[in-house]
Amino acid sequence: MNKDFRIGENVLLNGKTYKIIGTIKRSFLLERDGKKFKATANKMGKIQNQNSKGIGNNRKERQKKSATFYMERRLAYRRIFDKSATMPETEEELMNSLDTLCNELSPENLSCDGELSLTAINKKFREIKAEWKEIEKKLGRKVSEDKVEDRLLEKFKNIRNNW
Numbered sequence: 001m002n003k004d005f006r007i008g009e010n011v012l013l014n015g016k017t018y019k020i021i022g023t024i025k026r027s028f029l030l031e032r033d034g035k036k037f038k039a040t041a042n043k044m045g046k047i048q049n050q051n052s053k054g055i056g057n058n059r060k061e062r063q064k065k066s067a068t069f070y071m072e073r074r075l076a077y078r079r080i081f082d083k084s085a086t087m088p089e090t091e092e093e094l095m096n097s098l099d100t101l102c103n104e105l106s107p108e109n110l111s112c113d114g115e116l117s118l119t120a121i122n123k124k125f126r127e128i129k130a131e132w133k134e135i136e137k138k139l140g141r142k143v144s145e146d147k148v149e150d151r152l153l154e155k156f157k158n159i160r161n162n163w
Contacts, residue, residue, distance in 0.1 A: 004048060005020055005028060005044055005048075006020065007020050007021065007022055007023070008020065008021075011030070011044075011047050012047070012050070013047050013050065014050075016032060017032070018030040018031065018032045018037065018039075019031050019032070021036070024038060026040070026041065027039055027040045027041070028040075028041075028044055067134065067137065068087070068134050068138075069130075069134070070127060070130050070131035070134055071087060071088070071097070071131055071134050071135065072087070074097075074131065075087055088135070088138075089138075091139065094135050094138055094139050095139075095143075095148070095151065097131075097135050098132065098135055098143055098148045099148060099151070099152055101128050101131060101132050101135075101148075102145055102148045102149060102152065104124075104128055105125070105128055105145065110124060110125060110128075
């Protein structure tokens, strides 16, 4: 047992205060709000470590994503097939990127024709929407899916009329 802790002492764990009320089978007995918890010597060591570093310092910080994380990821994938692919910069290139995302949001593309699990579909949907927001930030305005679909229809009409 760790000799640094004493019965009656208050300890801090993940920002919550617990009182040591006794020992039980090589563990400390902690109490908080009338509930009792058992903490092994290993757990008490972690509490001691956390308290010496300060609250919350034992957790890993979530890595910050760049403002164009999803766009960069798509560009890296595109460069596998097209070495000259670049990040979209002009309004036309950004709108073409939204065309692609709009196509990916269709139910059969989103679910890979029903092959993906619901969890995978939701993850893919969130990532597409996050990339959509990155493109909107670069454009400096919001763009609805309806506007992008109308633009696509106009492009197809122009192609058909020019045949």
